[in-house]
Amino acid sequence: MRNVFVVLGFIASILAVILAVTPLFKIAYIPSIAALVFGLIAFYFAKQKQLPRKSIQLIFLLTIIALSLSTYKSVFTIAEVGNTEELIQKENESELDALEELEDIEIDQ
Template identity: 40%
Template sequence: MKIIFVFLAILASILATMLIGLLIYNLEIMSIIAGLTFGLVVFYFSKKSSQAKKVIQFTFLVTAIVLAIVAYKFIFDKNDMVNTETLQITKSRF
């Protein structure tokens, strides 16, 4: 069971890393929340058995870095649509 949650935590953190380039913040936030949740579950399971926690720490580190980048993009990146009238005109021609 622990291995499944480790795999899901790593998968969610890698997915969040790949989604950094997109402008869809909702997908990144959901994968970050999933990565943190699965990481906490794995941390809870490994705390009981006192096993090595290097993979869990790596997952938390990657997820925290992605969270910082997403927060930076959310605060400072302005996606302003300029000249939408020409977009509507060209869309209506086709």
């Protein structure tokens, strides 16, 4: 039973680290919490049967790394909105250019 939770903990913690370094870092909290839960359950079984806990410590380490990266990116990432005045001006210019081109076209019937 312990091995199942260790494997699930590893999968969740590795997924959390991968998501934490990508632009999808806000989703990394979900597998991080799952990895913590699986790690705690595996730790309980290991403590009960006096089994080694190194793999469980690695799960916790990977989860802490993922949580810290996600939190860092959440705090220090600034969403910048571009200058919309330039976009509106370019749109108006392209509209005027299109109208001029349409006026220059002669249609023979």
